[in-house]
Amino acid sequence: MSFDAAYEALTDHDDDARWAYGTGFADPLAGVDTAVPQDVDRGDLSAYCVALGDDALIMSHRLQQWVTRAPELEDELALANIALDLLGQARLLLTRAAEVEDAGRDEDALAYLRDATGFRNVRLVERADADFAHLVARLLVFSAWRLALLDRLTTSTDPVLAAIAAKGVKEVTYHRDYAAQWVVRLGDGTDLSHDRMQAAVDAVTPLVGELFVPDRVELRLAPAAVAVDPSTVRSEFDAVWAQVLQAATLQPLAAVAEESAPGGTGRDGVHTPALTEILAELQGVARSLPGSVW
Amino acid sequence: MTEEIKHEWPLFEVFVRAKRGLNHVHVGSLRAADHQMALHHARDLYTRRNEGVSIWVVRSDDVAASSPDEKEAFFSPSGDKVYRHPTYYSIPDSVPHI
Amino acid sequence: MTDTSVTETNEKSFTETIAKDQRIEPRDWMPDGYRRTMIRQIAQHAHSEIIGMQPEGEWITRAPSLRRKAILLAKVQDEAGHGLYLYSAAETLGADRGDLTRRLIEGRQKYSSIFNYPTLSFADVGVIGWLVDGAAICNQVPLCRSSYGPYGRAMIRICKEESFHQRQGYELLMTMMRGTPAQREMVQDAVNRWWWPSLMMFGPPDDQSPNSAQSMAWKIKRHSNDELRQRFVDMSVPQAEALGVTLPDPELRWNEERGHWDFGPIDWSELKRVISGDGPCNALRIENRRRADEEGAWVREAAAAHARRRQEAAA
Numbered sequence: 001m002s003f004d005a006a007y008e009a010l011t012d013h014d015d016d017a018r019w020a021y022g023t024g025f026a027d028p029l030a031g032v033d034t035a036v037p038q039d040v041d042r043g044d045l046s047a048y049c050v051a052l053g054d055d056a057l058i059m060s061h062r063l064q065q066w067v068t069r070a071p072e073l074e075d076e077l078a079l080a081n082i083a084l085d086l087l088g089q090a091r092l093l094l095t096r097a098a099e100v101e102d103a104g105r106d107e108d109a110l111a112y113l114r115d116a117t118g119f120r121n122v123r124l125v126e127r128a129d130a131d132f133a134h135l136v137a138r139l140l141v142f143s144a145w146r147l148a149l150l151d152r153l154t155t156s157t158d159p160v161l162a163a164i165a166a167k168g169v170k171e172v173t174y175h176r177d178y179a180a181q182w183v184v185r186l187g188d189g190t191d192l193s194h195d196r197m198q199a200a201v202d203a204v205t206p207l208v209g210e211l212f213v214p215d216r217v218e219l220r221l222a223p224a225a226v227a228v229d230p231s232t233v234r235s236e237f238d239a240v241w242a243q244v245l246q247a248a249t250l251q252p253l254a255a256v257a258e259e260s261a262p263g264g265t266g267r268d269g270v271h272t273p274a275l276t277e278i279l280a281e282l283q284g285v286a287r288s289l290p291g292s293v294w
Numbered sequence: 295m296t297e298e299i300k301h302e303w304p305l306f307e308v309f310v311r312a313k314r315g316l317n318h319v320h321v322g323s324l325r326a327a328d329h330q331m332a333l334h335h336a337r338d339l340y341t342r343r344n345e346g347v348s349i350w351v352v353r354s355d356d357v358a359a360s361s362p363d364e365k366e367a368f369f370s371p372s373g374d375k376v377y378r379h380p381t382y383y384s385i386p387d388s389v390p391h392i
Numbered sequence: 393m394t395d396t397s398v399t400e401t402n403e404k405s406f407t408e409t410i411a412k413d414q415r416i417e418p419r420d421w422m423p424d425g426y427r428r429t430m431i432r433q434i435a436q437h438a439h440s441e442i443i444g445m446q447p448e449g450e451w452i453t454r455a456p457s458l459r460r461k462a463i464l465l466a467k468v469q470d471e472a473g474h475g476l477y478l479y480s481a482a483e484t485l486g487a488d489r490g491d492l493t494r495r496l497i498e499g500r501q502k503y504s505s506i507f508n509y510p511t512l513s514f515a516d517v518g519v520i521g522w523l524v525d526g527a528a529i530c531n532q533v534p535l536c537r538s539s540y541g542p543y544g545r546a547m548i549r550i551c552k553e554e555s556f557h558q559r560q561g562y563e564l565l566m567t568m569m570r571g572t573p574a575q576r577e578m579v580q581d582a583v584n585r586w587w588w589p590s591l592m593m594f595g596p597p598d599d600q601s602p603n604s605a606q607s608m609a610w611k612i613k614r615h616s617n618d619e620l621r622q623r624f625v626d627m628s629v630p631q632a633e634a635l636g637v638t639l640p641d642p643e644l645r646w647n648e649e650r651g652h653w654d655f656g657p658i659d660w661s662e663l664k665r666v667i668s669g670d671g672p673c674n675a676l677r678i679e680n681r682r683r684a685d686e687e688g689a690w691v692r693e694a695a696a697a698h699a700r701r702r703q704e705a706a707a
Contacts, residue, residue: 057458064461067449067468068680071688072303073442073476074324074335080469081338084462091458108457132691178334185327188701189694196690285514286456293571294457294514294564302696305483322546323480325489327695328702339473343553359419 028092028167033159036100040226045158046101047120047217048227050110051267052149053093054121057111059142060086061278062129071132078178082139085171092164112286116275123266124207126274133193133200136182141204143176144240145211148233157225180244187248198250205253212237215267304353306332308340311348318350326351410611415541418484426610430540431485432501433612435492438478439503443496443677445471447511448520456514463560464517470557474550481542497682505663506593508671509585515568515578516586521561523583523590523628529558530624531594539611562631569636576636583632584640591655592663594621600660625653 036042063083070076094107105113124142129135150172153165186197212234214222221227245252264270286292303325309318321340326332332351340346360368376382385392402421409416416422422430449468455461479489495501506524511517532551538544568575595601595617607613615623625644632639643656665671 061453064452064465067452067465068445069684069687071684071691072325073472073479074326074331074339075688076445076472077338077342077469077476078334080465080472081342084465084469087458087462087465091462094458111458112456132688174337181330181334185331185695185698186691189698190690192690193694193697281453285454289456289572289574291572292456292575293567294455294460302692321549322477323483324476327692328699331695331699339476342469342473361419 029160029163032163034099037157037159037226040158040224041220042100042102044217044221045161045226046097048221049093049097049100049161051120051215051217053090053097053110054119055125055142055146056086056093057090058119058121058275058278059125059139060084060090061282062125062127062135062138066129066135082175082178085168085175089164089168089171092167096160096164108286112283116271116279117269119266119271119275119279120269121266121271121275122207122210123270123272123275124204124211126266126272126278127204127207128274130203131196131200132182133186133196134203136179136186137197137200137204138207139175140179140183140244141208141211141241143172143179144237145230145233147172147176148236149228149230152228152233155225156227161226176240180240183244183250184248187245187250194249197248201245201250202253208241210265210267213265213267215265218267303327304355306336306351307354307357308332308336309350309352310336310340310346312345313347318348323354329353410539413611415544416539417541425606426612427485429607429610429612430543431482431487433607434478434482434485434540434543435487435495436502436504438475438482438492439496439501440507441471441475441478443503443507443681445475446677446680447507447509447673448517450511451514451517454514455517460514460517460564467521467557467560470553474546474553477546477549478543481540481546484542485540493681493685497678497685499669499678502667503677504593505666505671506589507677508666508673509589510672512585513578513582515565515575515582518561518564518568518579519582519586521557521559522565522631523561523586524593525554525557525561526628527590527593527624529554530620530627534614534620537611537614562635565635565637579635580637583637587640588658588662589666591621591625591658592660592666594618594624596660596663622652625655629653 036045060083063079063086066079067076067083070079090111091107094110098105098107098110124138127134127138129138147169150165150168154162154169156162156165183197183201186193188194189197212230214229214231218227218229222229242252286294305323306326306329307323308321310321311318324332324335324339326335329351333349336349336351341349372378403423406416406420406422406426409420416426445468448464448471452461452465452468455464479492482492483489492501496503506527511520529551532547532554535547536544536551538547565579568579598604598616598618601617604613604616608616629639629644641656643654645654647654666674669675
């Protein structure tokens with residue numbers, strides 16, 4: 001490394017073995033057949049990818065809002081990693097959706113040019129976090145649910161979806177672990193943190209039911225093993241949730257009125273005002289400069 | 295007031311094995327409440343670029359280190375034992391595989 | 393041996409180590425002044441990384457494409473990582489991160505004043521990458537050879553990782569310059585606002601730089617402020633030309649005799665104003681950092697309490 005010529009030093013890639021630097025970044029879709037499987041409805045497959053992509057995109061957005069606000073610098077890194085992972089999943093899924101739809105759109109057209117009613121994410125991901133306890137409660141619910149879904153999707157009959165899921169499983173396993181550990185630490189920490197964690201658990205519980213209500217697209221795609229019927233992963237989720245709450249000395253909210261009316265969920269395009277706020281922030285710059293290239 | 299702000303998480307030293315067949319190498323330190331958190335943090339901080347296949351974390355106050363004051367007594371005695379080094383022995387170039 | 397002769401031996405060994413261009417390591421004897429200077433320099437550098445997350449961080453949620461969003465998020469995350477590497481290096485000298493953070497929040501330690509300027513458009517993200525990170529790289533690459541081992545090693549890692557920061561900025565600007573007229577105007581406007589602050593990043597002119605001589609002798613610093621500034625100007629001019637933007641300095645011209653670009657006088661009164669806390673965003677930056685630290689306190693305490701309980705249960 002030449003230390004005196006600033007820029008040369010940076011492009012001078014000596015393979016100095018003393019330093020652990022990463023190399024060899026893998027394309028998760030390398031060698032994967034991108035053709036839409038026979039007998040699969042393109043509209044349904046595209047809509048399904050949009051829904052899974054929107055979940056990741058909006059959850060990532062909420063995590064991005066924590067940048068520079070994390071309780072400790074180490075967690076700044078961790079939250080950004082999770083946000084990056086989910087953003088990566090969103091991009092792969094929206095790209096797949098656009099490709100299958102074949103209407104000349106791309107990931108950015110889907111992310112930036114749809115209005116709230118066009119978004120298919122579950123409402124859990126829209127919720128703003130009142131504090132760090134709310135964030136980790138929401139992240140635990142989201143990751144435990146998504147991990148169960150992705151785990152099954154690794155055998156999806158759409159090879160692209162299967163490959164995206166395989167990549168996602170590794171990522172979300174870590175997210176779930178990170179969130180679970182924090183729920184336990186806060187639940188079993190100080191009196192103050194216990195109360196805040198319990199309040200966060202109570203606040204997130206009403207949003208859980210919706211995660212397991214299949215929408216029409218999922219019901220049509222599940223029999224051919226393209227998609228997963230989310231109602232089939234409920235018991236897996238419940239087991240994880242109960243285990244973490246117990247370790248955290250927290251009480252599950254009894255007799256919860258879960259907002260899970262079929263036909264009126266985020267998957268149907270029914271959202272809270274929070275999504276409109278998120279989209280104003282997410283899409284504002286892109287929409288204010290039409291025709292721009294980035 | 296000072297007590298409250300004082301950092302309560304202890305310091306950990308982080309060692310990363312870049313790939314199979316290499317030693318773990320000290321890469322730096324971080325703060326964490328416990329070992330599990332330290333491993334998580336080490337993963338997030340020191341392997342953002344695909345750098346490792348294995349991580350060790352060690353509480354910094356558990357590291358016993360030789361003192362620079364004892365440097366002479368510790369390290370000089372090995373300086374003259376040149377017979378420990380392979381180049382000390384002269385072997386004709388014609389002898390193969392040695 | 394008497395105390396005096398111990399000190400003399402130590403000093404001699406320290407001076408010899410520096411003279412031989414070898415590194416000082418954490419447990420070595422070092423003069424108090426060296427330790428103090430080193431802690432101050434590393435802490436200010438760490439603070440700059442952490443505060444430096446804010447001006448760009450504001451644009452992550454608003455980035456106009458998903459690719460740019462991912463790049464920017466990764467970059468801002470790197471800055472948190474770099475702050476951490478540096479705080480770790482400072483801690484090897486006996487400093488405590490919590491204490492350093494408190495000094496930052498209370499305004500007793502500085503950070504690079506460049507981060508007290510606001511980011512007004514997405515083009516600023518590109519210009520910060522190109523000019524601000526470019527200037528930072530010029531400053532940082534020589535620091536990889538800092539006489540203090542942990543600092544030099546942290547800087548090597550940081551420089552390696554930052555190699556993408558400048559390039560992503562320049563690439564964004566190139567893309568924008570190929571876009572609409574409005575985008576080109578945004579780029580030029582951002583360049584106009586960031587050029588002079590970037591030049592000020594190298595610090596006061598050599599004849600007014602109070603700590604420089606001792607730092608050079610201790611090999612904490614390897615090049616003078618003016619030397620690095622000139623190097624930065626020389627590198628930036630052709631890059632601006634390739635980009636198709638005008639650097640806002642009518643006196644900028646090639647000096648055949650010197651083999652360098654001449655540039656106009658810098659308004660140092662403005663730098664002094666910004667450093668002393670009168671910049672457009674000083675209060676905001678510190679307030680944000682203070683709030684994150686305070687709002688995180690109960691979380692950190694809970695984790696510590698939980699770890700203690702676990703440990704007691706295991707004992």
